[in-house]
Amino acid sequence: MTTITHHLTDDLILSYSAGILPEAVDLIVATHISLCDECRAALAAQDAVGGAVLERGRAEGVSDACLAGTLAKIRGKDWPETTQHDTPRDPVLPAPLRDYMGGSADAIRWRPVGMxxxxxxxxxxxxxxxxxxRIPAGAAMPDHSHRGMELTMVLKGAxxxxxxxxxxxxxxxxxxxxxxxxxxxxxxDCICLAVNDGPLRFKGILPRLAQPFLGI
Structure with a gap:
């Protein structure tokens, strides 16, 4: 059983329910919710509120082309809706992340970034x-701050x-x-899914020099 003590904010859950998050943020939120009963319940509550608002709104007609376009976008989503069931199981990758990547953790192509x-x-x-x-057991990430928001979810280790x-x-x-x-x-070793909407600010000179080549 997974015991989770650090959760999503209400704003992130609301934005996920409304479908307005960037794809990378959407992915990490879906991955967390697939493991977290508390955040899944909060999402269900937000979805219920949104559904009630829609039911009370004035109905507007839409064209056949609009309906067809909407259905095409739904069918073309990169990962399925998050559910409570996570089968077949992977000891590292929860279902939304595994489905998005199209493979198990064994297929990950790791590239060294230093330290x-x-x-x-x-x-x-x-x-x-x-x-x-992937951070080796007992090792540290370079000292850094952020330009924007960084979301980090632990998949294995701590x-x-x-x-x-x-x-x-x-x-x-x-x-x-x-x-x-x-x-x-x-x-x-600690394996994490990390999402940034801006580059990191490294304190050390070597990480700063390598940053353009590593895309972080």
């Missing part, structure tokens, strides 16, 4: 970027920073004011 840390960049539309990070300890299913929401150095727990 033993590896990453795999995911192809998402829009300005927000998504990537998988890490700690100035905001506390984050284990599988936990999601950390970092804004520009947070300056931190995530450190993986000793004994197991």
């Amino acid at each position: 033993g840390v590896k990453q795999a960049v995911l192809r998402t539309k829009g300005t927000a970027k998504a990537r998988l990070l 890490y700690s920073d100035a905001d506390g300890r984050f284990a599988r299913g936990d999601i950390e929401i970092a804004h520009e004011e947070l300056h931190h150095t995530p450190v993986a727990d000793v004994g197991e």
Whole structure:
């Protein structure tokens, strides 16, 4: 059983329910909700409120072309709606992330980024970027802050920073004011899904020099 102590904000859940998040943010929210009973219940409540508002609104006619276009977009979504059932199971990748990537964790193509840390960049539309990070057990990410928002969800293992300890299913929401150095727990590599809507601000010179080549 996954015990989650760090959750999504109400604003993120509301935006996810309204369908207005960038693709990368949408992906990490869906992935967290697939493991988190509390956030799944909050999403159901938001969806119910939205449905009630629509039912009370004045009906407007739409053209056949509009309806066909909407149905085509629904059928063309990159991952299915999040459900409580996560089968077949993967010990690392929850269903929305696994379906989006089209494979299991064993198929991830890791690339080194320095200090033993590896990453795999995911192809998402829009300005927000998504990537998988693998931090060796006991190792630290470079000291950094943010230009914009960074969402980090733990998929395997755990890490700690100035905001506390984050284990599988936990999601950390970092804004520009947070300056931190995530450190993986000793004994197991930490694998995370990270989403940024702006580049990181590294304190060290070497990470800053490598940043343009790593896309972070």
